[in-house]
Amino acid sequence: MSYTIQQLELKANTIREDIIKMLEHAKSGHSAGPLDLADIFTALYFDVMKHDPKNPDWEERDILILSNGHCVPVRYAAMAEAGYFDKKELMTLRKYGSRLQGHPERTRLPGLETTSGPLGSGLSQAAGMARSLQMDHNHTRWVYCVTGDGELDEGNIWEAAMFAGKYKLQNLIAIVDRNNIQIDGNTEEIMPLEDLHAKWEAFGWHVIEIDGHNIESIIDACSMARAIVEKPVVIIAHTIPGKGVPFMQYDYHWHGAPPNSQQAKEALHKLRTLDGKIRGEHE
Amino acid sequence: MSNPDMHLVHNIGAADIKREPIRAGFGRGLAEAGRLDERIVALCADLTDSTKMNVFAEAFPERFTEIGIGEQNLVTVGAGMAAMGKIPFVSSYAAFSPGRNWEQIRTTIALNDRPVKIIGSHAGVSVGPDGATHQMLEDIAIMRVMPNMVVVAPGDSVEAEKATLALATNGKPSYMRLAREGTPVFTTANTPFELGKAYVLREGTDITLIGTGTMTYQCLVAAKMLHGDGVSAEVIHVPTIKPLDAKTILASAKKTRVVITAEEAQAAGGLGGAVAELLSEQLPTPIRRVGMQDRFGESGEPDELMKAFGLTGTHVAMHAHEMLEKFPR
Numbered sequence: 001m002s003y004t005i006q007q008l009e010l011k012a013n014t015i016r017e018d019i020i021k022m023l024e025h026a027k028s029g030h031s032a033g034p035l036d037l038a039d040i041f042t043a044l045y046f047d048v049m050k051h052d053p054k055n056p057d058w059e060e061r062d063i064l065i066l067s068n069g070h071c072v073p074v075r076y077a078a079m080a081e082a083g084y085f086d087k088k089e090l091m092t093l094r095k096y097g098s099r100l101q102g103h104p105e106r107t108r109l110p111g112l113e114t115t116s117g118p119l120g121s122g123l124s125q126a127a128g129m130a131r132s133l134q135m136d137h138n139h140t141r142w143v144y145c146v147t148g149d150g151e152l153d154e155g156n157i158w159e160a161a162m163f164a165g166k167y168k169l170q171n172l173i174a175i176v177d178r179n180n181i182q183i184d185g186n187t188e189e190i191m192p193l194e195d196l197h198a199k200w201e202a203f204g205w206h207v208i209e210i211d212g213h214n215i216e217s218i219i220d221a222c223s224m225a226r227a228i229v230e231k232p233v234v235i236i237a238h239t240i241p242g243k244g245v246p247f248m249q250y251d252y253h254w255h256g257a258p259p260n261s262q263q264a265k266e267a268l269h270k271l272r273t274l275d276g277k278i279r280g281e282h283e
Numbered sequence: 284m285s286n287p288d289m290h291l292v293h294n295i296g297a298a299d300i301k302r303e304p305i306r307a308g309f310g311r312g313l314a315e316a317g318r319l320d321e322r323i324v325a326l327c328a329d330l331t332d333s334t335k336m337n338v339f340a341e342a343f344p345e346r347f348t349e350i351g352i353g354e355q356n357l358v359t360v361g362a363g364m365a366a367m368g369k370i371p372f373v374s375s376y377a378a379f380s381p382g383r384n385w386e387q388i389r390t391t392i393a394l395n396d397r398p399v400k401i402i403g404s405h406a407g408v409s410v411g412p413d414g415a416t417h418q419m420l421e422d423i424a425i426m427r428v429m430p431n432m433v434v435v436a437p438g439d440s441v442e443a444e445k446a447t448l449a450l451a452t453n454g455k456p457s458y459m460r461l462a463r464e465g466t467p468v469f470t471t472a473n474t475p476f477e478l479g480k481a482y483v484l485r486e487g488t489d490i491t492l493i494g495t496g497t498m499t500y501q502c503l504v505a506a507k508m509l510h511g512d513g514v515s516a517e518v519i520h521v522p523t524i525k526p527l528d529a530k531t532i533l534a535s536a537k538k539t540r541v542v543i544t545a546e547e548a549q550a551a552g553g554l555g556g557a558v559a560e561l562l563s564e565q566l567p568t569p570i571r572r573v574g575m576q577d578r579f580g581e582s583g584e585p586d587e588l589m590k591a592f593g594l595t596g597t598h599v600a601m602h603a604h605e606m607l608e609k610f611p612r
Binding site: 063105106107113114115116117118120121124125126127128129130131132133135136155156159160162163166167 | 359391
């Protein structure tokens with residue numbers, strides 16, 4: 001089924017609410033990244049990707065790799081929204097015995113494609129998958145890989161970038177969550193990444209830059225990426241860390257912290273009223 | 284005397300015994316595995332000829348991927364290919380893979396449970412003149428402690444070929460260490476090999492010599508020397524360090540009551556460590572661990588270094604005498 005942009009925006013908001021509830025309940029975890037990725041994950045799970053929540057191992061599915069595993073609450077929330085599992089299970093995040101591990105473990109939860117957390121190795125795995133598709137002359141499946149921007153400090157990322165450029169892996173689409181923060185501060189202070197656009201181009205990639213909160217732009221960029229056949233494509237998605245929760249936005253201290261119950265209450269109020277743009281809270 | 288069921292060569296200890304690098308057997312085995320199963324793919328980090336992956340690359344160029352000098356990428360691209368149903372063999376020197384990329388192997392292959400086959404060539408001090416940087420000695424220890432990981436160190440090139448074919452079908456994350464230098468070929472096509480099994484190559488009653496990789500042959504040489512001295516040594520070959528064949532080792536230790544392990548690697552955490560763990564928990568037995576003793580190697584000729592670091596049959600026999608004196612029956 002296809003959704004209108006407005007429906008997708010509401011879904012993204014619901015996913016943000018779920019992220020807040022999960023993190024509050026878990027009492028640990030990362031807030032900023034999952035919130036700012038909600039629009040991208042909504043676009044991927046509800047428009048861009050070919051997948052079947054009832055058959056996670058479907059052989060024709062597109063593949064989504066979350067390289068920066070600490071942002072997995074957004075993936076769990078999107079998966080639950082899409083019907084991979086019951087939403088009640090979201091409250092088991094980070095709890096003993098849960099399928100929803102603090103960082104994603106493939107062998108625990110159907111629908112996860114890799115195990116990630118230690119940064120920098122998702123893009124290589126995505127490239128290995130795309131290289132396999134290339135060897136099999138498969139032009140019907142796509143490998144999407146979401147990475148953080150702080151994660152681009154890792155050498156492994158650039159080994160993968162060089163490799164994907166060499167083999168012209170057209171089935172590979174990387175999405176960089178350019179939120180400009182990492183644990184110790186702002187990316188340009190910790191380890192400057194700019195000129196990021198030029199870096200990727202120099203490694204043989206086609207680069208698209210978008211507003212990572214504009215769902216229509218995300219869908220269009222993915223569509224364009226699939227039309228580019230001579231190179232791998234990276235979508236640099238400019239995002240606001242903590243997006244949707246004003247007191248978290250732009251503040252790197254929220255990278256690795258969960259909201260307490262008071263903060264969660266306020267965050268949910270902000271999300272439900274679209275930061276005061278509507279009077280009553282929607283449900 | 285040699286266990287006839289093992290079908291070993293008859294000139295063990297002779298100067299004219301055939302020598303071949305263990306890695307050559309891997310090269311043949313991989314090409315054969317490729318012929319048997321089209322899911323087999325090979326990836327290398329700029330060492331295709333010296334890891335002997337060139338045999339496969341020439342036979343199946345469309346299934347070979349050159350990674351360049353990037354060992355982190357080597358194993359993670361391999362993990363991605365395994366996710367798509369391929370059976371990737373990824374090769375480099377052991378010092379670099381798994382030396383440099385251990386965490387990537389841990390997360391994306393072992394924890395992720397993908398059947399990538401990590402081939403570490405040029406392990407041990409017999410690498411020779413290249414020196415300590417290239418003489419990987421810690422690989423058995425660091426790979427053995429990783430859950431889900433199978434660890435194999437074939438004793439010669441003939442066994443390496445069989446081990447490669449076995450790894451191609453075991454469906455598990457696996458590590459195999461190979462040596463660079465010509466190593467005496469003591470097994471034959473008829474010598475049994477199964478992953479997870481240790482083999483009694485020679486039966487004895489006074490002491491058990493347990494070897495892996497290149498040092499198993501040295502244990503056989505030592506047993507021959509000891510026989511001349513009136514000592515009956517049992518020799519066990521442990522090509523699979525993990526999972527360890529506890530039954531075979533315990534049965535022998537129960538019989539002889541003195542054990543020596545031998546490996547061209549750090550004794551701490553290596554085969555010596557594995558056997559010491561087993562015996563101390565299940566059958567406390569005096570043990571001496573022959574191997575590198577908490578030090579790095581250095582440049583030199585392979586034979587010269589094996590002597591300098593006490594990794595010869597003569598040394599193993601000397602340790603056996605000392606142990607039998609220290610722990611009389």
